[in-house]
Amino acid sequence: MPVLLRQSHWCLIWVDIHGKKYRFFDQINVNNDKEYFSVIINYLRFYSSFRNQKIDLTDWSIIQIDAKIPEQIDSPNCGVFVLFYAFYLLKREKDFSLDTSKYRKKLARFILENAPIIRHLCGICGRDEF
Numbered sequence: 001m002p003v004l005l006r007q008s009h010w011c012l013i014w015v016d017i018h019g020k021k022y023r024f025f026d027q028i029n030v031n032n033d034k035e036y037f038s039v040i041i042n043y044l045r046f047y048s049s050f051r052n053q054k055i056d057l058t059d060w061s062i063i064q065i066d067a068k069i070p071e072q073i074d075s076p077n078c079g080v081f082v083l084f085y086a087f088y089l090l091k092r093e094k095d096f097s098l099d100t101s102k103y104r105k106k107l108a109r110f111i112l113e114n115a116p117i118i119r120h121l122c123g124i125c126g127r128d129e130f
Contacts, residue, residue, distance in 0.1 A: 001013050001015070001043065002082050002086075003039055003043075005026075005039070009026075009028065009078050010078040010079050010081075010082045011024060011025055011026040011027070011036075011078070011082065012024075012025040012081075012082045012085045012086060013025070013036075013039065013040055013043065014063065014089055015040060015043065015044070016063065017044070017047070017055060020056070020059060020060045020061065021060065021061050021062070021063045022037070022040050022060060022061075022062060022063060023062060023063040024036040024037075024039070024040065025069060025081075025082070025085040027069065027070065027071055027072035027078065027081040027085075028071070028072050028078075037060070040060075041057055044057060045057075068096070069085075069096070070084075070096065070097060070098040074100075077100045080098075080100050080103055080104060080107070081098065081100075083107060084098050084103055
C-alpha cells in the first residue's frame with residue numbers, strides 16, 4: 001500500500017497479515033524500518049475495523065529483502081520508486097536497481113499498453129462522444 005508521509009513523501013508498505021510480517025520501503029530513509037511501524041499499526045487498525053475482524057498487533061517482524069533498496073537522491077521521484085517497489089514485490093521486476101528517467105518511460109509504456117481503449121470518450125469531460 002502506498003503511504004504519504006509528512007504530506008510530501010510517498011513510501012510503500014508491504015504487510016503479510018497472516019504471517020505477522022511487514023516491510024516499509026522508504027527510499028530516502030532506508031534504515032528506519034522500526035520508526036515506521038506505527039504507520040503500519042495504524043493501517044492494521046484501520047484494516048481491522050474495515051474488515052470487522054480482530055488482528056493481533058503483537059510480535060510482528062520485518063520482512064527481509066535480499067537486495068539493497070535503491071536510494072532516492074532527489075525530491076520528485078518518490079512516486080516512481082513506490083511503483084518500482086510494488087512491481088518488484090509482484091515479481092514484475094527482476095533487478096533491484098533503478099534509473100528513474102528510464103523507468104518513467106517504462107511506466108508510461110506499461111500504462112499505455114494496458115489501459116482500456118478510450119478513443120470514443122471525450123478528452124475533456126470523459127463522456128461517450130457517440
